[in-house]
Amino acid sequence: xxxxxxxxxxxxxxxxxxxxxxxxxxxxxxxxxxxxxxxxxxxxxxxxxxxxxxxxxxxxxxxxxxxxxxxxxxxxxxxxxxxxxxxxxxxxxxxxxxxxxxxxxxxxxxxxxxxxxxxxxxxxxxxxxxxxxxxxxxxxxxxxxxxxxxxxxxxxxxxxxxxxxxxxxxxxxxxxxxxxxxxxxxxxxxxxxxxxxxxxxxxxxxxxxxxxxxxxxxxxxxxxxxxxxxxxxxxxxxxxxxxxxxxxxxxxxxx
Numbered sequence: 001x002x003x004x005x006x007x008x009x010x011x012x013x014x015x016x017x018x019x020x021x022x023x024x025x026x027x028x029x030x031x032x033x034x035x036x037x038x039x040x041x042x043x044x045x046x047x048x049x050x051x052x053x054x055x056x057x058x059x060x061x062x063x064x065x066x067x068x069x070x071x072x073x074x075x076x077x078x079x080x081x082x083x084x085x086x087x088x089x090x091x092x093x094x095x096x097x098x099x100x101x102x103x104x105x106x107x108x109x110x111x112x113x114x115x116x117x118x119x120x121x122x123x124x125x126x127x128x129x130x131x132x133x134x135x136x137x138x139x140x141x142x143x144x145x146x147x148x149x150x151x152x153x154x155x156x157x158x159x160x161x162x163x164x165x166x167x168x169x170x171x172x173x174x175x176x177x178x179x180x181x182x183x184x185x186x187x188x189x190x191x192x193x194x195x196x197x198x199x200x201x202x203x204x205x206x207x208x209x210x211x212x213x214x215x216x217x218x219x220x221x222x223x224x225x226x227x228x229x230x231x232x233x234x235x236x237x238x239x240x241x242x243x244x245x246x247x248x249x250x251x252x253x254x255x
Contacts, residue, residue: 040052048066064080064135068133071099074099074134077097081136102115142162142165142189143177147180170202170206173189177189183215194235218236
C-alpha cells in the first residue's frame, strides 16, 4: 500500500490516520518513519504531519491548515482571519488560533502559532474552496478584532483591515455583540463602524442599537493615546486626534 500517495490526499494528518490506512499501529509508525527519513513527510509538531511535494521540497499544508489541525476545536481568528479573506494590510509571521482547548505557542517554518481562548462557538465556519480550514466569518472577525486589538494585531492594522470590508450582516453583528455583552465593546464597535457605515452597508438602526447599549461610562478607544485624545460625546469615547483624517489621506495612523 502506498502510504505516501494516500496521505498526500490530506493537507495534514496524524498517526491515527496512518493506522486507519495500514490497519496496524506498528506498521503505521514504521511507514511514517521511513517516509520522514526519505524527506517525503515532515513532522510539524506532536502528531501533526504533512506530505512534502518532491518538486518544491515544501509541505502541502498551508499555515491555515496547520493551525486548524492543532486541536479538535481550533479555528483561524482575528488578524489571521482578515489575512485569509485578503483584507489585511500585511501578512504577519504569526497565526492567531482560537481553540476551546489550550495549547502552547509554537514555531514552525518561521511562523508562530499563537493560542487565543475561544469565547464562543457561534460564527465559526468552514472556509470555502480550501479543505481543512475552519475560520471565523467576517462579522465575527470584525467584532473579535475590535475587542482584542490591544493584544492582537494593533489598532493601526485593525483600521487598515476595516477599510477593506464592504458588507456586514447586521443580524450577525448584533448576535456576537450580545454574546459578549460589554458596554465598552458596543461603544468601540459603534464608533468605528459608524465611520464606515456606507461602505459596509450598515443601517442607522444598527448604530442606534449599539448606542442603546453603551451606558454612561467614558472609555478610551486606544488606551496608549490618552494624551492626544478628545471626547466624542456621541459614543462616550476618548478618541485619538486625527484618527481618520490621516488614514483617509492614505498615510499611517499616528496614535
